[in-house]
Amino acid sequence: MVRFRWEQKVIRIEPTSYFEAKREYSYGDVEVDSELLELFRGYRVRATSNFVIESTVSPRPGATFEHYRCSGVFERLIAWLRQKGVAGSKPLHTLRKEFGSQINLKHGLYSASRALRHGNIEVTAQVYVDKRDRAAIGLGHLLKAKEQSIVPMHPQAADSIRSSQAKS
Numbered sequence: 001m002v003r004f005r006w007e008q009k010v011i012r013i014e015p016t017s018y019f020e021a022k023r024e025y026s027y028g029d030v031e032v033d034s035e036l037l038e039l040f041r042g043y044r045v046r047a048t049s050n051f052v053i054e055s056t057v058s059p060r061p062g063a064t065f066e067h068y069r070c071s072g073v074f075e076r077l078i079a080w081l082r083q084k085g086v087a088g089s090k091p092l093h094t095l096r097k098e099f100g101s102q103i104n105l106k107h108g109l110y111s112a113s114r115a116l117r118h119g120n121i122e123v124t125a126q127v128y129v130d131k132r133d134r135a136a137i138g139l140g141h142l143l144k145a146k147e148q149s150i151v152p153m154h155p156q157a158a159d160s161i162r163s164s165q166a167k168s
Contacts, residue, residue: 004037004040004044004052005029006037006041008029009031009032009033009034009037010029010030010031010032011029011030011032012028012029012030013026013027013028013029013030013117014027015027017061017062018059018060018061023119025117025118025119026117027117028114028117030115030117031115040052051069053070053073055069055070055072055073056072057069057070057071057072074092077092077095078091078092081094081095096116096128097127097128097129099115099116100112100115100116100124100128100129101128101129103115103116104124104129109121109124109125109129112124112128112129113125116128
């Protein structure tokens with residue numbers, strides 16, 4: 001179940017009579033942009049039940065199978081994703097991967113792993129996060145500033161290195 005913590009700007013994932021996660025580490029807080037929170041506040045103001053997103057499908061506490069009250073919302077989202085060019089058999093999963101990749105790009109792998117609710121960072125690194133940028137951070141200019149302190153390589157050593165690089 002999702003609980004909004006408006007002041008902390010997080011959505012809390014926690015067990016309820018309607019929801020139980022597959023794994024214990026799936027529970028916790030997910031930080032959310034202020035703009036998205038405002039969208040959800042609008043839904044909450046109009047809600048006539050305990051749920052932020054309303055549905056004509058009733059919840060089924062204790063169901064032993066996956067039961068989505070908001071399957072209509074998912075269907076509309078999937079149609080929108082397809083219109084935007086998201087292909088493949090699992091467009092919601094593609095959206096989740098993109099979310100993780102964007103978090104990684106801006107805040108790093110650890111933050112992406114936490115936001116995706118993974119049990120360990122390896123899952124995030126191997127499956128979810130796309131590497132889009134070069135990993136070099138531009139320290140070469142520090143060497144140029146002190147060229148006079150760099151000892152030139154002996155010409156024979158340089159030839160040996162070039163020769164071994166050409167073979168590999």
